[in-house]
Amino acid sequence: MVKTGPRLFNRELSWLGFNRRVLEEATNPAHPLLERLRFLSISGTNLDEFFMVRVAGLKGHQLQGVEDLSADGMTATQQLDAIAAEADSLVVAQQAEWILLHEALADEGLSVVGEEELEPAAKEWLADHFREQILPVLTPQAIDPSHPFPFIPNGGFSLVFDLRRGKAAEPVVELLMIPSTLPRFIRLPGGKLNFIAIETAIAAHFDQIFPGFEKVAAGAFRLIRDSDIEVQEEAEDLVRYFRSAIKRRRRGRVIRLEFAADTPPDLESMVREGLGADSALVAESAGLIGIADLGQLVEVDRPDLKFPPYTPRFPERIKEHDGDCFAAIRAKDFVVHHPYESFEVVVAFLRQAAEDPDVVAIKQTLYRAGKQSAIIDALVVAAEAGKSVTAVVELKARFDEEQNLLWASRLERAGVQVIYGFVEWKTHAKMSMVIRREGSIMRTYCHFGTGNYHPTTAKIYTDLSYFTASRRAARDAAKLFNLTTGYVRPKGLELLTLSPIGLREKIVSLIDTEIANARNGKPSAIWAKMNSLVDGQIIEKLYEASEAGVSIELIVRGVCCLRPGVPGLSSNIRVKSIIGRFLEHSRIFVFANGDRLPHRNAKVYISSADWMPRNFDRRVEYMMPIENLTVHAQVLDQVMIANLIDNEQSWVLNADGSYTRLKPGKRHFNLHRYFMTNPSLSGRGQALAGKAVPKLRLTQRG
Template identity: 90%
Template structure:
């Protein structure tokens, strides 16, 4: 049997989801090595790769470990057991950690050459030592709590992400040894800036070690080590949960005490201390890694926040849509005139906030309905909804408590909204409400008009500055009727019937996408132009992947832009010869979901069917989430999404990685013509939100060189 035939057969026809994710995080880490980026931006990418890896262990690896311990022998889509996946993950993750540590050494040296130093104890000046001794005595020592470990002092609880030092001590040569644990409280910064004009920092663990005698006077240090642990942080909602709010408040507390999944030890930690820690935290089954470098790579992000603009990307100020400015700031008048789309972060998220603020202040607005998946800690969206409720309007907020790692914040927002008089709905026990939709119902004369916002990203002001997303504003009555049915589904469990524009999950979205691909297959067989272009964060769903394979071999040209996990294997003769997959990793996080189907025309073409969506092509989005997919019908918006956004993503050659049939990603080499899609949108106007501002101004025409 030849290699191509083997690949074409299951399970080799699919890549492993977890290993594909690790490959994505490797691409993030590679940006830390990109000499085209300023030094602190490279450090930011290194930190992000550390944060990503932490969350991966806390959720994905934790789930596999639970399966392994429970003896669940279900195979992954690519035919691996939980144990086989964990072994493969450990090998790749260990290699990733080694690369992270190596890059930190490179960046630390380069930063030092740029007058930003992270020093060890031996590199302190006499003046710095004197200042540090006083600072430690007054600001650090009172916060530290050494804990003896012996039969009368059982091993204490170490929180998730907790960083600790452990010491083997003696008081005199004949005294019994004493083991002391010293947790570094999260209230202390990981890096401390030393006094003076120069940018010189020292890690907190080195500060503590340098003042060992102040913590343990009279003790001799026999051995010492350091470690950091991660716990199972996933929350599984039980189907018989009667009160979601109470359940999540309890579950968040339980998560803090979840099973230890991974421990990272300093390489010089003595074996007896390491064994004691593992036993003390009940981590016999945990993944253990030894690091000769910096423990907790994610914490390097603290250094990125220093005031060194010369070592960061030039600041970028998003544009505010001129269409609204032309209507004297009246969002409703602008939307009533014509549908338009706002492309974040190049155009300001403030327009979404302004839309809701105006709704709160407008006496003609009678009701607002809003989904909230992630809103951030400082949310102007919440403020606007509170103001609207306090102004006497009917305000409904669907708050998703199951937004991972935002559950606690969402509970706080829900409480504040309820106190203001907002009708807060918590959605479903078994489904997440992931759709991003706002509805504003306004009395205009004798009629009620509904204005809608459909987003591909969250109502989160911070991520809106670094995630590329689309915000679609419309006063379409068909869209309004469909949006109302989505809200009725989430608030009253009323099944939507007779949808006019939207396609919703968990019932119908996968089937609609399969049908759209089938239509392209039919066109290909009839000799008509056929193509699928799709942009998303992850591609995992087996049914959709198999349909894409079928389309490929029917002659459909398929271009996929998948930022993260991709289980589809491209470029295999007889299976996926007409499929190309690329991933874009750069200054901004590609987050918008866009699906394009040629519809019998050669792309790009005004006849193409173009959709925006809140959903990736994953089983969870199709089966366990409330999602939407919306066709783009307005000609200007259609041109913006297809001719600008999608083509820019396809022709980018400075931030793109191409997925090979063997699962490896290779960075695309620009050649003579360089194109950076982020730079393009930072310097060129979009279409639909510009209004008369585009009069007499040509928007650069993007051209795609077609394959074949």
């Protein structure tokens, strides 16, 4: 029994630790200033979404009196108290970093200025701009018995005033909601990149909004609402249910209120009462409310303050087949490593399928596809050309529900057979099937992805796209689609392992094999890369493997509930997290299989699933073994080792739950830089076959 604390870390506090590592990147002097500002903005967006979903769920449990304990033995109330303290600490750190970045950016000619810093010409321009562009959009509202407190949407930023018209007059409380259609920062004219915050511009022109009033006191606040959508099992029509649920979400319970530090207590109380937010978590900010809005400033045209632009490579293997994706896949399986290799190859695969007269059918899962989707366009073209097109559109993709409803409607109008999946499960597997008539046979080409079919995230998320014409893979993929479209439980799977019908059991079996090998004196090891590690059953099995002598290396970017490096529990487990220019997103699982890693006999898998209860029990996911030797070498000897030896963007998880940033020492290695400058092994083709790719070596433990 472990004496140093609970066997598992708290999931919510682990997530906050991840977001602190994101925030730490805003302090990294190795990053250009606007990239540091981007990380600061991302940390704000992350925190907002955390409150919308995770904290909202805990708050619901607290209000309903649910007494279930977390994995580390905390009640909902105890978790909420710990979350509030850590979130407040994060906000203080965000504000401190904004002060530093504000000063550094000003030295580079980019500044958010106050009213007192405006030159006369800028003041005159701002007055005209305010009168013409801002004032007509603003709607002040008195708060009194005839004007009840208005509804304020999720993320709403508002100003509140205590006003008086003359000394003897009764005070008037006015609320001014700042519409989301107005930019948070207004670009001022001139050669410099000077901006003024919308709230500063409003304060500077107070008399235009409230002529004849005296401002006694003022405050500002921003709110976060419960934004999760829980699907009721008795829902009869998922489309109608989600259209209604999206509207309800906008009016969800207030979870968090962030006030400007100088907001008077009586105005705070009035706002809380008006919003019915007595149970909301309240925070005070001494600086900029809504740190996420700083992302607007990152988009300015200052390439010298950003990472050098990077153009993804298009796989040489497809170029050598004159752009014929099918010919390239027929010749040999290959992996495309995003974002170092272009997502355009996935689009080209489906476009070719849409235009090829020999293609008879396309099947596609869609979890997130973005607002500008060439994937959707290709499916529409294919359907309008008379091909059989099936799209499994997941309505339960959080925060993409509305967009997915729009895509589903467009696909249906084009003649696509749209399937909405399950009420109780999410279809999270990322797969395409293209069935093509070739002479007397039907050949199926498959794409298995670890990421979404999303053109924007494909530029910043590291993911793998595996293309194959394997008949066994095709038969298994067809069974997965039949599960989602017709509830046909798959039997006799040849390659794939699926959840929720066996993935956890398969991983446990693979770990058991490593345990047996260790006990029999054979080499044993597990390397795994994922976004989150939460599942208690898998963690306990990893503990068992560790104490049996299995060497375990885990790369977990975000939440990790496993406690590493504890004698008698997890002494052979190391966990690291990588945060850098790109977001590590691919899921890769490696089992030594009786040989010392890395080795060609190792069992290597790619997957759409993290090791979390939801992925094993409430989602349709896949895990695919990599058998092609070149792809196997790329995923194991290139991708996994690069992740393991990175020392410029890596944090090590300690036994007490804290993270320590690795110090490179004499030999620096940055995995993002490595993949930006070296071709992949499976997609480089003959033209680059002679180009030496630096051999990566891992210093083994023990």
